[in-house]
Amino acid sequence: MTAEAISEGRTGGDFWDGVRLSMPVVVASAPFAILFGAIAVDNGLSVLEAFLMSAMIFGGASQMVGIELFGQHVAPWLIVLSIFAVNFRHVLYSAGIGRRIAHWPLLQQAAGYFILTDPQFAIAEARAESGRPVGFVWYLGLGLPVYVFWVIESGLGAVFGKMIPDTHALGIDFLLPIYFLGLVLGFRKRPLWAPIVAASAIASIIAYRAVGSPWHVSIGAIAGVLLAVILPPHHSGIGKRP
C-alpha cells in the first residue's frame, strides 16, 4: 500500500517532468500546425480532413508535402509514397529508441511508437543517455501535449487560416531549423559527434542539390550513421566502462 502510494506519487512526478520538457516543442510546432491547417484548406481539404490528417499522421513535414501534392492533383499512390519518403527517417529513430522502451507492455510500446516524432526521439535519447529510465508515463507526459496541441492547432488553422499575417516577417519558415539545431547541439558530448554531424551535413547538402528533397534526409542520415559503424568501435565509446 505504502509502496504503491510512493510509486503513484513518483509516476505523477514523471508525467509532469515530461510535460515540462514538452513545452518548447509545443511552442516551436504551434506556427506549423496553424500554417498546416490553413494551407490544407487552401489546397482543397475540408476542415475535418485537415484535422484527421494531423490526428492520424502526426508528422509536420510529411503533412505539408502531402497537402502540397493534393493541390496539384497527382496520383494518390504518389502522395502516399511521398509521405512515406519524408517520414522514412523514423525507421532510424525506432531502431534507436527500441533499446530504451523494449521493457514496456506491448500496447504501451505501440502507443509510444505512434508519437515518435523528431523531438520525442531526441529528448528520450538524451534522457536515456543521462542514465535515467525512459518510462511510459514520462514519455507520455512529453508526447501527449505535443500531440494534443498539434491536432487542435491544425483545426484552428483550418478554420481561421485566412487571418494569418506575414509568415516571413514572423520568421516562421526558419523556426524549425533553429530548433533542430538546438537538438543537434544537445548531443555534442556523444563520442564522434563532430565527425558525424560533418558527414551528415555534407552528404545531405550534396544530396539536396543532386537528388532533391526529401531524399537528402535519408542519404545524409545514412552517411553519418555509416561513419560511426565503419570507425573502430573504441572511437564510439562502445564497450568502454565509464
Place this chain on the structure above:
Amino acid sequence: MSTTFWIILAGAVATYLTRVGGHLVISRFETIHPRVEAGLNAVPAAVLTTLVAPELLHAGPAEWAALIVAVLVSLRGGLMAMFLAGAAVLIVARKFVG
C-alpha cells in the same frame, strides 16, 4: 468515404510503419553488434543534422545571425532559451535586412 480520406489513412499507415519498422527489424537480433550499437548512437546527430544543413544553402544574413546567436546561447542555456534567442534575433534582423 472520399479519396482524400483513403489517402490520409494510407499515409497514416505508411508513417506508422516507419515509426515501428526500425524496432521490428532490430529486435529480431538477440545481441546487437558493437558497430550496430555505435551506428544507433549516431542516429540523433546524423538525422537531425540533415534537417538543418540544407537550410544553410538559402540562409541570408538574418538567418546566419539567428543561428550564430542560437549556438552561443546553447553553450550556456537550455533548449528553450536557445530557441527563443534565435527566433528573436531572426525577427529583428529580418526587419532590417529583409
